Amino acid sequence: MDKKLKIRSKNLNFYYSQFKALHDISLDFYENQATALIGPSGCGKSTFLRCLNRMNDLITGIRVEGSILIDGKNIYDPSIDVVSLRGRVGMVFQKPNPFPKTIFENVAYGLKIKGIKDKNLIAEYVEKSLRAGALWDEVKDRLNNTALGLSGGQQQRLCIARALAVNPDVLLMDEPCSALDPIATQKIEELIHDLKKSYTIIIVTHNMQQAARTSDITAFFYMGKLIEAGKTDTIFTNPALKTTEDYITGRFG
Amino acid sequence: MRNSTSAANNLHDHEITTIHERQLQLRPEFKKVFHVKIQKRKKLFQHLFYFLFRLAAFINFAALAIIIYFILSNGLNAITWEFLTKPPVDSMTRGGILPCIIGTVCLSICSVSVAFPVGVFSAIYLNEYAKQGFVLRVIRLCINNLAGVPSVVYGLFGLAFFVIYLEMGVSIIAGALTLGIMTFPVVIGSTEEALKAVPDTYREASTGLGATKLQTILRVVLPTALPGILTGGILGISRAAGETAPVMFTAAVFFSPKLPSGIFSEIMILPYHIYVLATAGTEIEATRELQYGTALVLITLVLSMNLIAIIYRAKLRKKTKI
Ligand SMILES: Nc1ncnc2c1ncn2[C@@H]1O[C@H](COP(=O)(O)OP(=O)(O)OP(=O)(O)O)[C@@H](O)[C@H]1O
Ligand SMILES: [Mg+2]
Numbered sequence: 001m002d003k004k005l006k007i008r009s010k011n012l013n014f015y016y017s018q019f020k021a022l023h024d025i026s027l028d029f030y031e032n033q034a035t036a037l038i039g040p041s042g043c044g045k046s047t048f049l050r051c052l053n054r055m056n057d058l059i060t061g062i063r064v065e066g067s068i069l070i071d072g073k074n075i076y077d078p079s080i081d082v083v084s085l086r087g088r089v090g091m092v093f094q095k096p097n098p099f100p101k102t103i104f105e106n107v108a109y110g111l112k113i114k115g116i117k118d119k120n121l122i123a124e125y126v127e128k129s130l131r132a133g134a135l136w137d138e139v140k141d142r143l144n145n146t147a148l149g150l151s152g153g154q155q156q157r158l159c160i161a162r163a164l165a166v167n168p169d170v171l172l173m174d175e176p177c178s179a180l181d182p183i184a185t186q187k188i189e190e191l192i193h194d195l196k197k198s199y200t201i202i203i204v205t206h207n208m209q210q211a212a213r214t215s216d217i218t219a220f221f222y223m224g225k226l227i228e229a230g231k232t233d234t235i236f237t238n239p240a241l242k243t244t245e246d247y248i249t250g251r252f253g
Numbered sequence: 254m255r256n257s258t259s260a261a262n263n264l265h266d267h268e269i270t271t272i273h274e275r276q277l278q279l280r281p282e283f284k285k286v287f288h289v290k291i292q293k294r295k296k297l298f299q300h301l302f303y304f305l306f307r308l309a310a311f312i313n314f315a316a317l318a319i320i321i322y323f324i325l326s327n328g329l330n331a332i333t334w335e336f337l338t339k340p341p342v343d344s345m346t347r348g349g350i351l352p353c354i355i356g357t358v359c360l361s362i363c364s365v366s367v368a369f370p371v372g373v374f375s376a377i378y379l380n381e382y383a384k385q386g387f388v389l390r391v392i393r394l395c396i397n398n399l400a401g402v403p404s405v406v407y408g409l410f411g412l413a414f415f416v417i418y419l420e421m422g423v424s425i426i427a428g429a430l431t432l433g434i435m436t437f438p439v440v441i442g443s444t445e446e447a448l449k450a451v452p453d454t455y456r457e458a459s460t461g462l463g464a465t466k467l468q469t470i471l472r473v474v475l476p477t478a479l480p481g482i483l484t485g486g487i488l489g490i491s492r493a494a495g496e497t498a499p500v501m502f503t504a505a506v507f508f509s510p511k512l513p514s515g516i517f518s519e520i521m522i523l524p525y526h527i528y529v530l531a532t533a534g535t536e537i538e539a540t541r542e543l544q545y546g547t548a549l550v551l552i553t554l555v556l557s558m559n560l561i562a563i564i565y566r567a568k569l570r571k572k573t574k575i
Contacts, residue, residue: 055461060384087463097454100477110462113472159458166462 003030006170006200007052012066014047016059021047023225024066029170029217034192034201036211036232039221040247045204048221049172052202053089054082070170087114090163094175096155098147098162103130103139106147106158110166125165133161134191153184160191171195173203177210189214208248212236220244324549331546340510346536350547352512356520357494357554359513360428360504364493367433369486372440379441380448381470400438405498407435412502426516428504435499436489443488447481448474480570487562491555497524507533523551 007029014022021044029035037045050056052068054075067074075085087110098106107126116122126143130136135157139150147158156176163171173192177185192201192214205211211218212232219229220243228235228244239245339349375396383389411431421427451474459469475482497505505525513520527547530540 053461055457058457058460083463083465086461091461093454093457093461095454097452097458099455099458099473109459109464109472113459113462113464113468162458162462 003033005029006031006070007202008069009048009051010067010069012048012051012064012068014044014051014056014065015063016047017061021224022051025226027219027226027229029200029202031169031200032196032198033216034196034203034214035217035219036215037202037204037219037221038206038208038211038247039227041206043221044224045221046174049091049174049202049204052170052172053086053091055086055091057082087166088168089170089172090166090168092156092159092163092171092173092176095179096152096159098150098155098158100146100148102144103147103150103158104143107162107165110162114166129161129165130158132164132195133157134187134194135161151184153180153187156180156184156188157191160188160195164195168199170200170202173201175204175206178206185210208236208250220247222247321552324545324552328542328545328547328549331542332549336543336546337550341508346540346543350521350523350526350543350550352509352521353523353526353547354550354554355512356425356505356522357524357551359425360432360500360520360522361490361494361558363425363429363516364432364436365486365490367429368436368440368489368493371433372437372485372489373444373482375437376441376444376448377470377475380445381466381474396438396441399434400442402435403498404435404496407431407499408502411499416503422517423502423504423506423519424517425504425513425520428500428520429516431499431503432493432496435496436492439488439492440485443485444478444482447478447484450481451477480566483562483566483569487559487566490558490562494555494558495524495551497528501525501528523547523554527551 005028009025009027012022012025013020025048037048039045047056051064052070052075056062056064064076067076069075070085070089073080099109101109104126107129108122111122111125116125127136127140130139135154138154139158147155150158156179160171160173160176177188180188189210192203195201196216203211203214205214215232217229218232218235220227220235220239222243228239228241230240235244236248239248336349337354338351340352341350342348379389379392383392408431411427415421415427415430416423419427421430455473455477456469459473460466464472500522504520505522506519507529509519509521511518527544530544530547531537
């Protein structure tokens with residue numbers, strides 16, 4: 001099972017002003033695999049995830065040391081175009097955050113900012129993305145209604161579809177199901193399973209079952225450090241370290 | 254060591270129980286004397302404040318009602334077709350106020366087209382781009398002070414700067430610029446308010462999809478904030494339409510038989526016309542009815558401008574719905 005390396009984080013340190021939130025993180029991600037990031041609240045999972053598409057740049061006073069290579073290129077190199085990087089590394093947030101626009105406009109947004117003007121092409125992409133987001137059948141008759149009228153689970157799938165529309169290689173998901181009920185969660189998990197075939201997926205989750213169900217690789221973070229990473233099966237059945245075992249079995253603290 | 258601690262704990266527990274019991278025993282008396290007293294006072298306060306709040310709200314309403322009733326009852330008789338469509342005649346003791354209506358509308362539109370873009374652009378800069386720090390604090394201080402300057406000071410400034418120094422003369426443009434500077438803090442204030450109300454998650458979502466900052470602002474932030482921004486425009490217009498002091502040296506004249514022909518024309522405006530009729534005319538008493546009629550027109554104009562904008566805003570809000 002030889003997988004192609006997609007992302008390599010090398011000795012990554014991250015600071016919020018004085019506070020060092022990530023300590024020397026080295027971790028690889030492979031194409032067509034889902035990697036789950038787990039760990040207690042505040043351990044730096046979101047921070048790490050947001051380093052991968054440089055969303056942390058929006059926060060003032062941050063500092064990054066080390067490097068993150070995507071397809072062999074360091075995304076923290078000054079020559080990199082951050083805007084196009086974010087086009088290649090899509091993100092889905094913890095809370096569904098559709099724009100206050102129509103369903104169609106939400107998905108078309110990424111295409112329009114890319115400068116695509118052809119109406120037919122946009123419509124085609126929108127349908128394709130909504131299908132990929134497993135939402136098409138539910139919304140095809142009301143594409144021009146506001147997206148805010150959708151249920152939470154539908155909104156989150158819309159956000160996934162919106163992210164897919166710009167055709168990224170990598171999809172980052174920060175607790176995408178934490179605001180959803182079990183049925184909506186299951187839909188999204190199935191979706192992740194399908195999406196794995198064409199994307200590199202990195203998902204933050206607090207739900208151990210979800211990590212076990214959706215991911216191939218699991219990485220355990222604790223207090224800003226990467227404690228252990230490996231095949232999900234191994235991590236969940238036979239972790240190398242006591243801390244990992246304690247966290248996974250819920251004997252933490 | 255262990256034993257002694259637990260003994261102390263026991264003792265503690267014991268004390269607590271006794272205190273608790275004692276309190277329980279006292280309870281009925283508390284209820285009778287103390288409790289009832291407190292309850293009564295609380296109730297009294299409740300009623301008192303409820304009454305005060307209601308009174309204040311009512312005074313508010315009553316003031317507006319009285320003003321409108323007063324102006325209607327005194328001015329309604331003056332409103333005729335001729336009054337609305339003819340210029341004043343006979344040293345302004347008869348005739349209409351058409352030049353004033355047109356002047357006020359022109360001046361309001363011009364001053365908002367000055368204040369609105371500048372105000373909105375500044376607010377975008379302050380809220381979306383500027384980094385927190387000394388410079389930002391100074392700019393904010395200036396804006397706040399600008400809002401506190403009395404309007405007659407704007408008038409004198411406009412006279413000295415636009416009318417004389419920039420040689421614009423007494424004209425719509427000089428008045429519009431003066432009023433524009435005056436209404437500018439109002440526009441900034443409400444625009445910033447509206448921009449702050451746009452959730453950061455929208456900005457994040459847009460950025461995460463590969464939008465530049467400018468694209469995010471133009472395509473997500475501004476459309477979402479538009480209803481609120483328009484409120485700033487409305488407030489600006491109403492303010493500009495009703496002001497006298499800033500324009501009486503810069504744009505308005507006592508009497509002008511012609512309608513304005515361009516931005517360099519001098520104009521008559523409604524509020525100044527009222528002021529002139531009521532203070533400087535030859536027949537102050539004889540023109541009372543005209544004064545109230547003019548006031549009625551002014552109020553109607555301002556209120557209907559507000560109404561149009563409010564309806565438009567409500568429509569937009571329905572569409573974006575945050
Ligand atoms: N904008 C910020 N400024 C300063 N410190 C921050 C900021 N965001 C996060 N932190 C700190 O960095 C650390 C890691 O935060 P992070 O959000 O990455 O945790 P997390 O693992 O995602 O937690 P959770 O599971 O609760 O989402 C925390 O101690 C947090 O307080
Ligand atoms: Mg998090």
